[in-house]
Amino acid sequence: MAEEPTATFPAKIHVVDSHTEGEPTRVVLDGWPQPRGATMAERSDDMRTHFDHLRRAVVCEPRGNDAIVGALLTPPVNPDSTTGVIFFNNGTYLGMCGHGAIGVVRTLQHLGRVQPGTIRLDTPVGTVSAELSVDGSVTIENVPSFCHARNVEVQVPGIGLVVGDVAWGGNWFFITHSTPIPVVASNAKELTRVTQAIQDAINAAGITGANGEPIDHIEISAAPTRADADCRNFVLCSGGEYDRSPCGTGTSAKLAVLYAKGEITLGTRWRQESISGSLFTGWLTTNERGELIPHIRGTAYVTAEATLLFDPTDPFRGGIPSA
Numbered sequence: 088m089a090e091e092p093t094a095t096f097p098a099k100i101h102v103v104d105s106h107t108e109g110e111p112t113r114v115v116l117d118g119w120p121q122p123r124g125a126t127m128a129e130r131s132d133d134m135r136t137h138f139d140h141l142r143r144a145v146v147c148e149p150r151g152n153d154a155i156v157g158a159l160l161t162p163p164v165n166p167d168s169t170t171g172v173i174f175f176n177n178g179t180y181l182g183m184c185g186h187g188a189i190g191v192v193r194t195l196q197h198l199g200r201v202q203p204g205t206i207r208l209d210t211p212v213g214t215v216s217a218e219l220s221v222d223g224s225v226t227i228e229n230v231p232s233f234c235h236a237r238n239v240e241v242q243v244p245g246i247g248l249v250v251g252d253v254a255w256g257g258n259w260f261f262i263t264h265s266t267p268i269p270v271v272a273s274n275a276k277e278l279t280r281v282t283q284a285i286q287d288a289i290n291a292a293g294i295t296g297a298n299g300e301p302i303d304h305i306e307i308s309a310a311p312t313r314a315d316a317d318c319r320n321f322v323l324c325s326g327g328e329y330d331r332s333p334c335g336t337g338t339s340a341k342l343a344v345l346y347a348k349g350e351i352t353l354g355t356r357w358r359q360e361s362i363s364g365s366l367f368t369g370w371l372t373t374n375e376r377g378e379l380i381p382h383i384r385g386t387a388y389v390t391a392e393a394t395l396l397f398d399p400t401d402p403f404r405g406g407i408p409s410a
């Protein structure tokens with residue numbers, strides 16, 4: 088079993104599960120020791136160092152699955168924020184997570200902790216504001232996003248030359264239109280293989296974000312299938328699983344690329360369809376520093392309240408790491 092000899096497990100962890108436009112989020116309410124740090128980035132590092140076994144135990148099989156994004160709630164670091172949140176998945180930790188932020192807001196509403204209005208979430212990459220509407224939809228005002236590099240070429244073994252744009256939307260993305268197969272749900276396994284090959288080629292070629300950060304999300308943009316959408320995507324996430332939603336940080340990165348190419352202006356409504364057929368609506372504004380601020384609107388639904396148990400005699404209590 089891949090469990091550290093010193094790993095300790097609580098008896099119980101309480102979670103609330105939801106899905107945002109098809110993509111699951113598991114919010115950890117209590118039972119998990121709080122990570123230490125004055126900033127959310129420090130807390131995320133502390134979580135990686137001291138509680139990585141809990142990440143696996145909470146989101147990997149047998150309690151979870153590869154698609155789930157976990158969200159640990161912490162006290163906020165800014166006095167006017169509602170909560171801190173650290174997102175994690177089957178493989179690693181995320182800077183931000185758009186679908187996850189929408190799931191957190193709807194979970195807090197479900198628990199009676201927030202009402203329609205503005206909610207502020209502190210994340211490791213900055214504070215995100217969310218507007219919860221009376222109809223249950225949530226609009227995230229994301230961290231500043233930008234297009235870092237356009238028309239980046241990478242040779243992908245078995246596929247050939249792939250050209251894409253590198254952009255930041257709260258995570259780093261390589262966004263391409265190149266796809267050897269149609270972007271439809273029945274091709275999800277093959278699209279996962281293709282995007283993983285692009286991910287591996289990008290790593291091998293040393294292509295990174297603006298300050299050498301690894302690019303860990305690959306997004307294919309294709310023609311929409313819905314009449315009310317502008318584009319359909321397939322997004323490979325950092326844990327190797329694909330996003331069932333249109334990906335909030337991926338849509339943010341896409342908006343920054345479209346703006347850099349002069350294909351949208353500030354305020355243009357962009358309707359991003361997912362591989363599952365669900366939709367986010369996004370648009371850009373600028374802040375006082377002239378940075379691009381993506382706004383992403385979608386809806387989440389609570390699916391479960393659960394108590395996770397950690398039987399000391401269970402050989403798989405620490406989860407089964409993803410293959």
Ligand code: PYC
Binds near residue numbers: 183187324330335336
């Ligand atoms: O919605 O930003 C997002 C996201 C990232 C990974 C999975 N979902």
